[in-house]
Amino acid sequence: MEHSALGDTQIILFTSCKGGVGKSTVCANLAMAIAQRGHRVLVIDCDFGNRCLDLVTGLSDEVIYDVGDLAFGRVPCERAVIADRRSENLFFVAAPYGFDNRMNTFSFQSAVKRLAAWGNFDFIFIDTPGGIGEPLQFAASIADTAYIIVEPTRAAVRAAERTAEFLSLRGVRRRRLIVNKLYGGSVKKAKEEIISIIDSTSVRLIGVVPYDPELIRAGNRGILIDEMLSFNITHAFDNIAARTLGEGRRLFAHIHRLKKLK
Template structure:
């Protein structure tokens, strides 16, 4: 069954230039920032150059999840409006030479629009010679998501196995399609329930309800929640399920034929 899921969920990715992937969901609290930051680190560990962009204007949190809040001085607004250069706006992660970060502004600048955001992302792509740019968007459908959709090649829609989150993922997928983002993939976060075999029925149901192909699964694990609060990423986690899950998604993002649950044998139950 897992081979069937893999064939159903995958398509080849093209890597002629920097791949720009936005992370989103209409529903807040599903773990978009956590998935975004940890997948970026997993790819960085594989030697890919990744830039994390926080697009949650006015309510930034990706710097906290990534453990970089103490290093933020400038943000993407400073770069977009010519106040600083990329060298000053972009933070080099101390844990990996392949991972970089640029913060969102504390407040929304009305001068920011689709054109200025798109131009800034393209400038960063050319300046940094990145393999990937990950754009973390806020929950809901608003201007930041529209900005990100204007420049993204792919959208990773983060969903948890709840009815509200699945409905939000369906709505998000439709919104992105109407704005030209044709390559959309699901990341099922916080998957729980015991055996992997039982979880596959849940996965198939989520795919069928959202009509979006699946790129990967992140098991529920309290350590991942704690790590996000402490600014710890997958490179420093002890949970084998979590580390293997993000490595699996990284492999599948790169087009490798990795199974969804490779090296994951049992899912934790909610207490």
């Protein structure tokens, strides 16, 4: 089956049923957190027609080729993959600037397989746009794990469950929730909220990320956690990195007071 054709590379897609909940932010910063722990991570932007991960990662000036060029055999992997200057373990492939309607499941899979065979990556992260459109279907055809990003609202959680069902039908074996933009002052209150989310969903939780304006500023300037000052944020991503790597780590380890929204 396709999902096992990638040797030792674990492929994780990032999705959500809603736009703007922080898929790209979480994907890019978690990639950096795992790279900082010494694992090779490649991030592929699968937001065809609306490329933006190059901005979040601060690599937009370096994009020349994209995953479409790889899918159609126009360039070798070494030309399409951008090596991050901040970490020797972090790599990036851009989305096509405009939507290429020749892209299909088969061509996307062939690009990912070439990259996996070429780069000896421990992880390939695929950032998808919101909703259950073609990019998510392409990514689901090759990923064995999905991280579903939600905001802490019941509606978002219910929608996440539907996404998880869709992914399950598509053969994505492991499905996990990340609750992003947690706010409200006390961690104790947030924990209660998280417990009610766990109660009302059949998707297991892999991590939480507090709401923090530093992430917005950083996202606008192409800065990742390696240069952020907020310990809540750097610890949050390190916690998820640890849990992704199978280490036992408390969900809220080292996370202190949460911001209050005005």
